Amino acid sequence: MLVVTTSVATVITMTSKAGGAGDIWNLPYGVHGSARSWLILSSLSSITGGWATMATNIPDFTRYLKSDKGVYYQVAFLPGIQLMLGFFGIICCSASKVVYGKYIWDPLEIAAQWDGPSGRAGAFFVGLSWVVAQIGTNLSANVISCANDICCLFPKYINIRRGVIIATVTAAWIMQPWKIIHSAQSLLAFMAGLGIFLAPIAALLSADFWVVHRHKYDVPGLYRKNGRYRYNKYGTNWRAVIAFLVSVCPTLPGM
Secondary structure, three states, rough: OOHEEEEHHHHHHHHHOOOOOOOOOOOOOOOOOOHHHHHHHHHHHHHHHHHHHHHHHHHHOOOOOOOOOOHHHHHHHHHHHHHHHHHHHHHHHHHHHHHHHHOOOHHHHHHHOOHHHHHHHHHHHHHHHHHHHHHHHHHHHHHHHHHHHHHOOOOOOEEEEEHHHHHHHHHHHHOHHHHHHHHHHHHHHHHHHHHHHHHHHHHHHHHHHHHHHHOOOOOHHOOOOOOOOOOOOOOOOHHHHHHHHHHHHHHHHOO
């Protein structure tokens, strides 16, 4: 709610400064034909890639629900939030052209342009809300799930705390996230790349639960070293590996 409130306030501020939403709704198409079609698909991949992490990691949180009904609310809730924030970003970017003479896609850079006592106060709260958003996003989409996975792979050596430290160091330094957000193009390319690898994983998890095992898992068997889910002596389900490769390999040239 903090981020949504700040986003609404940012849109109101920019449209007030610009006297409207700018000319974004009246601009002619800059690309045509097949180039436009591929651009639309690329943009869709970037948006869905942002949710691909939650599609694969959400069981780490939903397993604590008292009722499974809470899952179904997200079907409408999450896309609605994404659509609303997308519109907010477009409107603010368009308004920035009117106010500052150039299109600014980064909300933090927009807030950095505000001057005066009220402007600096507004910029502070925008920055604070984005810090909260970054912490919440990384905890839910990256750190907790990665730590759980590492614990399952190496339970003898890694607990949840060590897993969190490894995930944090990897995401904050080794992956060099400042290069990912260097420009809008690099950010969209990275988000599209996420979907290439995570969408097949989410599909495999869904197919295994809904089709192969028909909603029935042997939960204690999931934690037995030589249980029914070990599959072969190396602990690998070769069918899942083939399905993953069939999904990923054709899309790699596009990435």
